[in-house]
Amino acid sequence: xxxxxxxxxxxxxxxxxxxxxxxxxxxxxxxxxxxxxxxxxxxxxxxxxxxxxxxxxxxxxxxxxxxxxxxxxxxxxxxxxxxxxxxxxxxxxxxxxxxxxxxxxxxxxxxxxxxxxxxxxxxxxxxxxxxxxxxxxxxxxxxxxxxxxxxxxxxxxxxxxxxxxxxxxxxxxxxxxxxxxxxxxxxxxxxxxxxxxxxxxxxxxxxxxxxxxxxxxxxxxxxxxxxxxxxxxxxxxxxxxxxxxxxxxxxxxxxxxxxxxxxxxxxxxxxxxxxxxxxxxxxxxxxxxxxxxxxxxxxxxxxxxxxxxxxxxxxxxxxxxxxxxxxxxxxxxxxxxxxxxxxxxxxxxxxx
Numbered sequence: 001x002x003x004x005x006x007x008x009x010x011x012x013x014x015x016x017x018x019x020x021x022x023x024x025x026x027x028x029x030x031x032x033x034x035x036x037x038x039x040x041x042x043x044x045x046x047x048x049x050x051x052x053x054x055x056x057x058x059x060x061x062x063x064x065x066x067x068x069x070x071x072x073x074x075x076x077x078x079x080x081x082x083x084x085x086x087x088x089x090x091x092x093x094x095x096x097x098x099x100x101x102x103x104x105x106x107x108x109x110x111x112x113x114x115x116x117x118x119x120x121x122x123x124x125x126x127x128x129x130x131x132x133x134x135x136x137x138x139x140x141x142x143x144x145x146x147x148x149x150x151x152x153x154x155x156x157x158x159x160x161x162x163x164x165x166x167x168x169x170x171x172x173x174x175x176x177x178x179x180x181x182x183x184x185x186x187x188x189x190x191x192x193x194x195x196x197x198x199x200x201x202x203x204x205x206x207x208x209x210x211x212x213x214x215x216x217x218x219x220x221x222x223x224x225x226x227x228x229x230x231x232x233x234x235x236x237x238x239x240x241x242x243x244x245x246x247x248x249x250x251x252x253x254x255x256x257x258x259x260x261x262x263x264x265x266x267x268x269x270x271x272x273x274x275x276x277x278x279x280x281x282x283x284x285x286x287x288x289x290x291x292x293x294x295x296x297x298x299x300x301x302x303x304x305x306x307x308x309x310x311x312x313x314x315x316x317x318x319x320x321x322x323x324x325x326x327x328x329x330x331x332x333x334x335x336x337x338x339x340x341x342x343x344x345x346x347x348x349x350x351x352x
Contacts, residue, residue, distance in 0.1 A: 065228060149348040184246060281337070291310045
């Protein structure tokens with residue numbers, strides 16, 4: 001438990017006080033956000049705001065996690081290392097995209113195919129490595145069973161597990177990317193989901209089968225260490241949010257959104273709560289669904305639209321809602337979704 005507090009505090013400190021330093025470095029080099037001309041006109045005032053801020057989130061979370069282990073002298077787990085590796089690798093894909101945009105001074109970075117290829121490649125590597133490295137009880141970081149609020153009896157097997165992990169990671173990372181369209185929106189929602197992972201990891205650790213054998217105990221390889229990593233990520237996002245809240249002094253860019261999406265999917269997979277990520281990350285799901293519905297309806301009706309603009313947050317902007325109003329109301333939705341997810345998790349344990 002001490003490791004959770006230390007990791008969160010260190011990551012928060014680094015992110016809170018390191019972000020303004022990064023802002024000055026990025027501004028000095030002219031690495032500002034490129035704004036699409038077809039987006040809401042209110043966004044044009046954000047042109048030139050430093051981007052690629054996801055670098056500080058990744059750095060703060062990784063350092064917070066590692067220093068917490070140095071202080072507590074607890075061993076670093078394979079599960080957390082794999083999630084960190086996934087986060088860093090997807091952050092690298094996002095960094096390339098951001099770099100190309102600022103270097104070309106156009107809102108065109110990596111092509112969609114190139115970005116998806118990078119996501120699929122690193123997600124598949126994470127899935128493959130995750131079904132290896134069993135501990136003394138034979139538990140690997142990723143189970144070969146489909147999980148809802150815990151492992152089910154549905155065995156996927158190695159190949160299907162990797163395919164499933166790829167789908168989860170790409171869907172979640174792109175979901176966070178789509179949500180990251182208003183100041184602080186994705187960052188605040190991510191904080192809530194990472195906090196829920198802390199609670200779930202601690203609960204699974206206390207009710208693990210090796211210490212509390214029962215019909216509803218948990219078979220998870222490193223739940224407490226994943227809670228420590230979740231605390232580091234929550235702290236890093238909270239510190240960044242101080243500077244990312246409206247009016248944002250810095251944007252996380254694809255560097256941050258892809259990395260955070262990868263971390264969310266990676267931790268959910270390792271905690272054996274894969275399908276529970278749908279309510280826990282409900283806001284990301286809703287916003288992703290708005291884009292899918294818009295595209296399908298547009299093609300089916302020959303050019304008609306459900307929303308004024310997708311993703312969903314821009315629809316409300318065009319309806320005249322203020323940016324802060326949208327963000328706060330969407331945060332409320334995110335909080336309700338997280339509460340529902342935690343309720344489902346606890347209800348399953350009670351009724352097992």
